[in-house]
Amino acid sequence: MEEAIIGYENHLNQAILSGDPFICDFINNLFIRELTGKDSYLVCYCDPDPCHGCIIKNKVESSKYCINWFSNMRRMDSPIIYQGINYWTVENFYVAMKVPNNSIRHSERQKIAQMTPHKAKTYGRTLDIREDWDVVKMDLMRIAIEHKFKKGTSWYDKLLSFDKPCIEWNNWGDVFYGKCIFTGKGHNNLGKLIDRIKTEEL
Numbered sequence: 001m002e003e004a005i006i007g008y009e010n011h012l013n014q015a016i017l018s019g020d021p022f023i024c025d026f027i028n029n030l031f032i033r034e035l036t037g038k039d040s041y042l043v044c045y046c047d048p049d050p051c052h053g054c055i056i057k058n059k060v061e062s063s064k065y066c067i068n069w070f071s072n073m074r075r076m077d078s079p080i081i082y083q084g085i086n087y088w089t090v091e092n093f094y095v096a097m098k099v100p101n102n103s104i105r106h107s108e109r110q111k112i113a114q115m116t117p118h119k120a121k122t123y124g125r126t127l128d129i130r131e132d133w134d135v136v137k138m139d140l141m142r143i144a145i146e147h148k149f150k151k152g153t154s155w156y157d158k159l160l161s162f163d164k165p166c167i168e169w170n171n172w173g174d175v176f177y178g179k180c181i182f183t184g185k186g187h188n189n190l191g192k193l194i195d196r197i198k199t200e201e202l
Contacts, residue, residue: 002050009055016059016067019155021162024069028169030060031067032181035171066169066181069158070194072144073117077153080144085110090144091117095124097140098133138189141177145193159198166191 015023033040040060044053072090079086080093083106087093096112099105112120130136149155159166168178168190179186 005050005052005055008052012055012059019069019071019074019158021069021158024067025164027056027059028067030056031063032169034060036181066171068168069162070166072190076148077155080147083109085113087113089117090141090148092120093144094141095120098124098127098129100130141190142193145190146197149194149197159194166194
């Protein structure tokens with residue numbers, strides 16, 4: 001039994017890491033209920049002995065942020081290559097594009113490309129952002145999303161298999177690209193960009 005539980009925990013962690021749409025959505029819904037004070041019930045005949053339900057419960061209670069399967073933090077099948085630099089996540093590309101277009105800043109973009117996506121996001125808050133950022137940011141996000149979810153990728157297959165709208169629920173206050181779980185408010189521009197790919201295909 002213990003071996004089965006360990007195997008299940010590894011399976012769950014790998015599914016979340018790889019962006020499995022259905023498992024991530026399931027865990028995310030439980031996490032949102034937890035943070036917003038709503039009850040959830042996991043029923044298992046193994047109680048009070050350890051079981052698969054305990055793994056799910058621990059995952060929900062130990063998470064700090066929403067787990068959206070389509071997150072910009074997740075590695076793409078192939079990098080976006082821009083000015084000779086490889087960007088393996090939407091987040092790294094998006095942050096690097098905040099840097100003004102000039103040769104002096106090229107090395108800074110290279111540095112951002114090599115960061116973890118979470119570190120890149122944090123680092124992006126310290127940058128002197130290009131003057132036209134508010135004008136170009138949505139176009140740059142669209143370019144990155146279309147690359148990540150282009151036909152023939154595993155992300156494209158995941159998108160077509162997911163039968164719900166993509167809503168970037170978050171608990172970090174982004175109401176431009178997502179929606180706040182506490183207020184339900186937000187433009188969800190990231191979700192709309194992703195869903196548009198599926199709509200255009202259908």
